[in-house]
Amino acid sequence: MEIFDDVTAQMEAIRLPLYAVSVSAAHAADSPLYLFLHWHGFQRATPLHLPGISIPPRPVPSSLLQVDGPWYSDLLRDEVVLQLAWRLGAWDVRRTYARACNEIGAPPREALQCRQAFGEGDEDHPVTLDETPQGRRDAMQLAARRGYWRWLFHPVKGGLWSQLAQDDETLASDGARAGPCPVAPLPTEGRGRQTVYRMGRITRLILPRRL
Structure with a gap:
């Protein structure tokens, strides 16, 4: 799976x-998928060490991958995300x-959420810009006019919850799964604004710890 390989390559890097x-x-049928990898970690804003001055670390910028369509059905997008x-x-x-x-009448927070969904306007969670940011901004403007889809999941492989892989019999020892989803x-028709797909089970709760 090419996208899976691209993501795991980013993990290794x-x-x-x-x-x-x-x-x-x-x-829109011809709009790409923009896939953001959000890392749990911090880095210094500068490699300089100034005597007597403490420079706080900043969140590591998210990585961005683009998956091109065209998407002749909304279900094709879902299938790509679910497989990953x-x-x-x-x-x-x-x-x-x-x-x-x-x-007219849309609250300002919805405009901010739209920008954040495409990697803009969120100083607390910076994004590593792709080589063609104009295409991403065009997609954001299209989303502002026509609406947009967003998917979110927390991976076990290479993630904070890898130590819980043994709690789910569908997971391998490294937290990954084999085979088709x-x-x-x-x-999407006739459903609410949010849908949750269940894939496995978890018997314990683990909360992320700030590094």
């Missing part, structure tokens, strides 16, 4: 736990539809 994966796409989440050992995937925010995409 960054060498930090993967906290979450979020995916965004404008509600399954291989990475996620216990669930949350799919959310957000309406267009360029409409058995969870089928659900139609």
